[in-house]
Amino acid sequence: xxxxxxxxxxxxxxxxxxxxxxxxxxxxxxxxxxxxxxxxxxxxxxxxxxxxxxxxxxxxxxxxxxxxxxxxxxxxxxxxxxxxxxxxxxxxxxxxxxxxxxxxxxxxxxxxxxxxxxxxxxxxxxxxxxxxxxxxxxxxxxxxxxxxxxxxxxxxxxxxxxxxxxxxxxxxxxxxxxxxxxxxxxxxxxxxxxxxxxxxxxxxxxxxxxxxxxxxxxxxxxxxxxxxxxxxxxxxxxxxxxxxxxxxxxxxxxxxxxxxxxxxxxxxxxxxxxxxxxxxxxxxxxxxxxxxxx
Numbered sequence: 001x002x003x004x005x006x007x008x009x010x011x012x013x014x015x016x017x018x019x020x021x022x023x024x025x026x027x028x029x030x031x032x033x034x035x036x037x038x039x040x041x042x043x044x045x046x047x048x049x050x051x052x053x054x055x056x057x058x059x060x061x062x063x064x065x066x067x068x069x070x071x072x073x074x075x076x077x078x079x080x081x082x083x084x085x086x087x088x089x090x091x092x093x094x095x096x097x098x099x100x101x102x103x104x105x106x107x108x109x110x111x112x113x114x115x116x117x118x119x120x121x122x123x124x125x126x127x128x129x130x131x132x133x134x135x136x137x138x139x140x141x142x143x144x145x146x147x148x149x150x151x152x153x154x155x156x157x158x159x160x161x162x163x164x165x166x167x168x169x170x171x172x173x174x175x176x177x178x179x180x181x182x183x184x185x186x187x188x189x190x191x192x193x194x195x196x197x198x199x200x201x202x203x204x205x206x207x208x209x210x211x212x213x214x215x216x217x218x219x220x221x222x223x224x225x226x227x228x229x230x231x232x233x234x235x236x237x238x239x240x241x242x243x244x245x246x247x248x249x250x251x252x253x254x255x256x257x258x259x260x261x262x263x264x265x266x267x268x269x270x271x272x273x274x275x276x277x278x279x280x281x282x283x284x285x286x287x288x289x290x291x292x293x294x
Contacts, residue, residue, distance in 0.1 A: 003217060004180055004191045005067070005088045006173040007198075008162070009060055011103055012048030012095040013037050023052045025109065029102055036098025043095050043164065049196075051099075051106055055113050059197040064088075064111070064120050066199025070213050071122040073202040079214055085124040087188065089176055090196075091162040091169045092129045100163075103129040133161045133172060140179060192217070198243060204254045242291040261287040 013036065014020060020034050033051065049059050067088065074080040092103040099106075104127045111120060137160055142153040162169040170193075177191040200213040209216070224236045248258040263284040270278065 001084070001187055002189055004177055004188050005086060006176070006191055006193045007063060007088070007090055007196045008169050008173065008193075009090055009092045009103075009107065009196055010045040010048040010095075011092055011099055011106065012045070012050050013099075014052035015050050018052045020052075029105060029109075032098060032102050036096045036102075039096045039098050041095050042097060043093065045093075045095065048095055055110070058110055060090075060107060060110055061114060063194070063196040063198060064123065064125070065114070065118060067194070068120045068122050070200040070202055074212060074214050075122065077212065079212060085122055087124045087126070087180075087185075089126045089128065089173065089180075091133075091172055092127060093162050093164075093169050094129065100129045100131050103127075104132075128162060128172070128176070130161050130163045136160070136179065140183070190217075195243070201249065201254070201256070204249070204256050207254070208256050257291045259284065259287040259291060 014023065014033070020030050020037065023030060023033070025033070047059075055061055067086070071080065071086050075082055075084070090107065092107065094100050094103055107127055114120075134157060137153075137156045141156050141160065145153040145156070159168070160172060160175060162172050173193050174191060177188070181188055202212055205216075206212055211219075226234055226236055228234050242257070243260075244256050244258050245260050248260060249256065252258050261280075261284045264278075264280045274280070
């Protein structure tokens, strides 16, 4: 109830192997998609979700189904009320400007492709493309800034949004908490960002740590307490986690604390640049260190 979960969707054009005309979408959607494909690309990502990808390969569905299953598990154990829904904000960053008007529609359509028994039932999902973030600036932030005498409110769109450099959507997924807290639910006072391809394997979490996904957020090992400028008591908390590749999890028999960067072998022959800075070793040590529980 107190945490707003967030994640980001990187959205791109269909793969070259798929004709837009053959995709199972409305004609209006395909017309806009065709127009977007003729535009210059604005951003490049390492693994964008390509419109038209099969459901089994769609990271949006993988991540949301996994999070939904984790919440269902919490309900079965009595940790969450049966009728509760977890609030999730998804920002949508597009490779082409023409994808923005259909970004939300695509995510909604992709979720409808799921079989009934795989539909998301325990999440309240809110989708934000640059169109929605611009609307927040115009309808919420600009009037608020005007009240305190801030004249250059148009500059807010430079920093408040989800397109462009990675930092914009990352910052938005933090800033949206203040707006959600003020206008939607004052009980929500924290945010936690996950990768869209990240899931929480509850049985493994409990087996190895003794706590479920949500129970980990009740830990008092993180952050500190202090006072703000008004003299009010505040908690400066932060929770961070480590990730385990699914193939490593499967190979290890369901173990979670499996680093994906291993220490170099003792007989490794160093290349010329590695004799100056042997990055593989500190990377392996830091990866293993990040997986410690305290």
